[in-house]
Amino acid sequence: MAICALIAVGGLVADGRTLTGQPIWAKPLKFAVSIAIYALTWSWLLRQLTRFQRTAWWMGTLAALMLGVEMVVIVAAVLRGTTSHFNVSTGLDATLWAVMGAAIVVAWVATLVLSLFLLASPGPDRARNLAIRSGALISILGMAVAFLMVLPTAAQLQAPAGAIGAHSVGVPDDGAGLPIVGWSTEGGDLRIAHFLGMHALQIIPLALLVCELLSRRVPVLRQVDVRARLVVVTATVLTATTALLTWQALRGQSIIRPDVLTWLAGAAIGVVAIAGVGWSLRAHSTTAPLSERQQPTPGQSPR
Template sequence: MTDLFQRYPALSWHRPLMLLAVAMALLVVWSIAGMVIDDRTLTGLPIWAKSAKFALSVLIYAVTWAWLIAQLPRWRRTAWWAGTIAAFGLALELVVIVTQVVRGTTSHFNFTTPLNAVLWETMGSSIVVVWIATLIVSAVLFVNPTADRARTAAIRYGAVLALAGAALGILMVRETPEQRAAGGSISGAHTVGLPDGGPGLPILGWSTVGGDLRIPHFIGMHALQVLPLVLLAIELASRRIPVLRSAETRRRLLMIAAATYGALLAVLTWQALRGQSVVHPDAATLLALGAIAVAATSATVTALRPKPVVMDRVPVGNAR
């Protein structure tokens, strides 16, 4: 094991999270093989699609946070323990998901039997623990700014939006009016206005006929990857575009990107809660998206506009 960590230094960023990432990479491969070999379906999708999606998401989460924790000069031990707790919580969540896949039933919102209820409640509790652990690491990041203000902004805004996106999962565990009236053994749903399992996007399964809370949940959770990638693109572009070489300009553009991302997250949540499919937006949704696009474009143009050069004024009496 020591030789493995020496051969691959990245595994030492945060060992529990990086080992989780390796396990998730293997699970992604296993799940893809399962989708090819196992012809069972669940809620309209290949039964192994769920473990593949969750494993890939956890893989991205684990690598991102492991790298960020490794950069911390202060409060690193606190962040390390929080990251370790998150790793164990996420591992437990995936164990439940895979167990239910093997058993041929759903993992979320499932109270059909005492065992299914215990597994779902265990997974739900682990998700809460992971969120709290992520909040702690995010707080540590806030007290450890980087030398580059734009990079600091990318990490901070990304962490806040990721926490908000993860918290949107709470909206899915509420019992729907239809479930309350029927008195069934399923409590909670991804889809708004319709039962889960209807027509959806390939692989992702996001509803194409109703609102789907998984969309803002997913978009929000991965803000911590998207915003740093946006900044990386700006930094690469600065090699050819002189105006982007200003650290302050890059910071302003990152702030615009974060505000735009947050506004988009709000609109997607609003759209889902109204029971509207993401592929069939109404006039109000299109108007909101258009307003976001106009505001983002205007702010970007302003941020890129060259600043006027102010010349020192020479008193008339001293002119020669």
């Protein structure tokens, strides 16, 4: 994927073509980076397993191969000067889209199996267990948002025009979008929820890592149940935000033009986040036994 990313960067510099309103090599670059992050994360997670290692290796290899197939189709489409996703304008395009779709489904199922293995193979630290498990499960939900994109739009049902499915809602896919990511600024865009949910796999463990690093200066974070509660709050907020972004997109609403309902829902999530942090930091001192409250962070020597 690193080679694909470098090729895509070169394409952005040397190839001035655009596709659906974006530089034609932007999509291969974004997918190469995303797949590389996915692969590196799961490579680390598989090392945490205490059971099912052999089967997990095969599932991880299968997922990586299927994502490689997706990348090949994307690059091939760029070289042909056409779109990869949702494209059924010719027999070849329809076949490539079907192959890509099948590869994506297989990769999703393989990732689901890996997530179940993580659930059945806990480690010694409760907070880390929660971070890994919740990150994997929310990532599965985020990936599943992509299945909403393959459904034909109302316009496509009325007048088929060489495409089945879209990532934008209420507007064409080639409309104006945010810089770099290309998310629609004119209508709904399911890619936003897809992106956030999928990368919970990295966000939640990284949030816990920050807590562990801060625990050197913030004594309350040395307590395992405080860190575990903060992980629960982070996972809850991420799940709710992914659901909100999906709901916003399905209503054809741009990420930069939220209506009152979206603002209210977002505010409610913010209140839950603030209250959850307060609950995490305060509840422990009156409920946990002394032995648990003094449990060190991973890598820290007991005092």
